[in-house]
Amino acid sequence: MGIIQKSQLKSPWVLHYDCSSCNGCDIEILASLTPVYDIERFGIINTGNPKHADVLLVTGGVNRRNARVLKNLYNQMPEPKVVVAVGSCACTGGVFYNCYNILGGVDKVIPVDVYVPGCAARPEAIIDGVVLGLQKLKEKTQMKSEEVAK
Amino acid sequence: MAKIVTPFGPQHPVLPEPLQLNITYEDEKVVSVAPAIGYIHRGLEKAGELNDFPQNVFLVERVCGICSFMHGMTYCEAIEDIMGVEIPPRAKYLRVFYSELSRIHSHLLWLGLLADAFGFESLFMKYWAIRERIVDLMEMTGGHRIILSASCIGGVRRDLTDEQISIIEKTLLEVKNELDHVTPVILKDYTVKKRTVGIGVLSKEEALTLGAVGPVLRASGVAQDLRQTGYEAYGELGFEPIVETDGDSYARAVVRAREVYQAIELALEALHHLPEGEAQVKVKGNPNGETIQRVEQPRGEVLWYVKGNGTKNLVRMRVRTPTYAHIPALLKMLPGCEMADVPVVTLSIDPCISCTER
Amino acid sequence: MSFEAKQITPEQLINETQQMFNEGYRFVTATCVDEIEQFRIIYSFDRETELVNLEVAIGKEEQLPSVSGVYLCAFLVENEIKELFGVNISDIAVDLGGRLYMIEGADPHPMTRKEKKKAAKGVKKNG
Numbered sequence: 315m316g317i318i319q320k321s322q323l324k325s326p327w328v329l330h331y332d333c334s335s336c337n338g339c340d341i342e343i344l345a346s347l348t349p350v351y352d353i354e355r356f357g358i359i360n361t362g363n364p365k366h367a368d369v370l371l372v373t374g375g376v377n378r379r380n381a382r383v384l385k386n387l388y389n390q391m392p393e394p395k396v397v398v399a400v401g402s403c404a405c406t407g408g409v410f411y412n413c414y415n416i417l418g419g420v421d422k423v424i425p426v427d428v429y430v431p432g433c434a435a436r437p438e439a440i441i442d443g444v445v446l447g448l449q450k451l452k453e454k455t456q457m458k459s460e461e462v463a464k
Numbered sequence: 465m466a467k468i469v470t471p472f473g474p475q476h477p478v479l480p481e482p483l484q485l486n487i488t489y490e491d492e493k494v495v496s497v498a499p500a501i502g503y504i505h506r507g508l509e510k511a512g513e514l515n516d517f518p519q520n521v522f523l524v525e526r527v528c529g530i531c532s533f534m535h536g537m538t539y540c541e542a543i544e545d546i547m548g549v550e551i552p553p554r555a556k557y558l559r560v561f562y563s564e565l566s567r568i569h570s571h572l573l574w575l576g577l578l579a580d581a582f583g584f585e586s587l588f589m590k591y592w593a594i595r596e597r598i599v600d601l602m603e604m605t606g607g608h609r610i611i612l613s614a615s616c617i618g619g620v621r622r623d624l625t626d627e628q629i630s631i632i633e634k635t636l637l638e639v640k641n642e643l644d645h646v647t648p649v650i651l652k653d654y655t656v657k658k659r660t661v662g663i664g665v666l667s668k669e670e671a672l673t674l675g676a677v678g679p680v681l682r683a684s685g686v687a688q689d690l691r692q693t694g695y696e697a698y699g700e701l702g703f704e705p706i707v708e709t710d711g712d713s714y715a716r717a718v719v720r721a722r723e724v725y726q727a728i729e730l731a732l733e734a735l736h737h738l739p740e741g742e743a744q745v746k747v748k749g750n751p752n753g754e755t756i757q758r759v760e761q762p763r764g765e766v767l768w769y770v771k772g773n774g775t776k777n778l779v780r781m782r783v784r785t786p787t788y789a790h791i792p793a794l795l796k797m798l799p800g801c802e803m804a805d806v807p808v809v810t811l812s813i814d815p816c817i818s819c820t821e822r
Numbered sequence: 823m824s825f826e827a828k829q830i831t832p833e834q835l836i837n838e839t840q841q842m843f844n845e846g847y848r849f850v851t852a853t854c855v856d857e858i859e860q861f862r863i864i865y866s867f868d869r870e871t872e873l874v875n876l877e878v879a880i881g882k883e884e885q886l887p888s889v890s891g892v893y894l895c896a897f898l899v900e901n902e903i904k905e906l907f908g909v910n911i912s913d914i915a916v917d918l919g920g921r922l923y924m925i926e927g928a929d930p931h932p933m934t935r936k937e938k939k940k941a942a943k944g945v946k947k948n949g
């Protein structure tokens with residue numbers, strides 16, 4: 315593993331996108347950046363730019379209009395990348411399962427690596443989810459370097 | 465000078481939520497704005513017709529995670545109004561307490577986000593650290609950090625014990641002390657003033673004709689607050705709306721910064737006068753009839769329309785949220801301001817997109 | 823809070839709203855209710871926390887004039903009603919052509935109620 319891959323695991327940058335959440339989970343994501351939970355302990359930094367991001371945090375279920383935006387964001391992120399679905403909505407559609415404009419969970423549109431349940435998911439759970447995602451990121455990096463070696 | 469159109473959003477670092485504004489600039493000045501919404505539209509009003517009406521309480525709490533309690537409460541009030549249920553006095557005071565707790569939480573959150581919008585990150589962190597104290601209170605009383613699910617049809621599900629009350633009183637006073645250190649920064653700091661004074665001005669007449677509500681209306685010099693109508697126990701608690709006259713982003717920040725103090729006062733007052741007795745009455749039957757219910761949320765007036773036909777399912781449920789009323793005002797405020805001020809002006813209405821689109 | 827509405831016809835709508843505007847009322851919102859045979863639209867206005875409602879009933883195919891010429895801020899809610907219910911509202915100041923929420927590939931007017939569904943409910947209740 316090269317220095318870039320190593321540092322990616324030590325300091326992953328996250329991108330947050332709100333699909334059709336109720337705000338609850340978004341606040342919790344922001345709260346995990348603030349002093350009490352302080353996600354920066356793990357070197358995790360919130361970025362606004364998909365091209366700099368390693369981890370995509372998605373809240374809320376996918377609706378007809380933002381499915382395209384979500385796909386775009388996902389495609390813009392460089393490989394390897396991890397997607398963390400935060401909250402019941404993002405996992406399955408949650409309370410909004412029977413709304414006419416909700417297609418379902420995030421996995422209807424892009425592949426999801428980690429599911430964080432909860433309505434709203436607690437900051438501890440979100441941090442746990444991201445850290446779990448990092449293991450996946452490591453596997454993906456190894457897979458990629460093996461491919462390159464071949 | 466050629467005109468350029470740039471999209472602001474849907475994914476933007478300043479707004480946690482996807483609002484898209486297609487802004488036309490001339491040089492660095494905003495010329496016109498076209499909103500494109502629908503990124504969060506879920507169809508919640510229809511789902512309200514498919515679920516049973518008691519189940520809807522949990523659904524409507526998720527119209528918006530920040531005002532969760534207020535939506536739940538207003539919906540319950542509407543159903544109680546149709547069914548002619550009179551809730552016990554203790555429940556009324558508890559509802560006031562929970563409402564004010566939500567207001568403190570929402571305003572602190574917003575003040576932090578405003579600071580973040582112009583890059584004052586330490587202030588953002590400070591406000592959010594204080595906010596965690598309130599969130600802890602919400603968890604202790606309502607059982608959840610964000611979705612404060614305390615209301616139910618017929619009263620309040622979560623009664624307070626004496627021990628809880630003393631903890632709450634102590635914490636609220638501590639929060640007030642901590643705020644005393646931070647609020648002067650918002651009110652007096654040079655950087656804050658530089659970025660907000662005279663930016664995004666909305667005059668009194670414009671505010672009224674464009675249908676602005678809540679803190680935006682009050683910052684433009686209209687003393688209007690639905691709590692004046694004395695719903696729940698507000699009539700007995702005494703209350704004066706907070707008004708500023710300048711109508712700019714600064715005035716809106718000041719109104720909210722002062723309302724936090726007022727909300728702490730009101731919450732303590734409500735706990736102080738908390739009557740003894742039950743907090744909940746049993747409700748039987750199904751709603752038959754229609755009603756309109758309005759309540760003052762942290763962001764302004766919310767309107768709920770509920771119609772039932774005597775079955776478990778409602779015929780129609782509609783909510784008009786404060787941000788919905790603020791979008792025309794926002795479209796008026798933006799033209800003429802600089803590119804760098806767009807995030808600040810947009811935030812100054814306290815946008816909550818998930819309410820707006822439901 | 824009781825709920826009273828003044829019944830008016832679609833022709834009176836613009837005049838009545840203009841009068842509200844002149845008296846200094848603030849436009850709160852319009853609420854559309856699908857009553858299967860017809861639409862009921864309730865316009866709410868506020869002056870110093872006092873709520874006044876106007877109610878219009880129109881047939882499903884009839885045309886309704888827009889009040890956004892009087893209260894500009896009504897354009898948002900009228901676009902919403904047009905899209906979600908398919909009410910035929912003419913001359914909206916900022917007409918988004920029924921594409922406010924841009925629900926593509928779904929039922930074009932998702933908020934309308936269908937007779938069939940109501941009958942099905944009735945059957946369930948009896949059985």
Ligand code: SF4
Nearest residue numbers: 335336338401403433
């Ligand atoms: S999981 Fe719950 S709290 Fe989170 S966005 Fe969905 S409804 Fe809101």
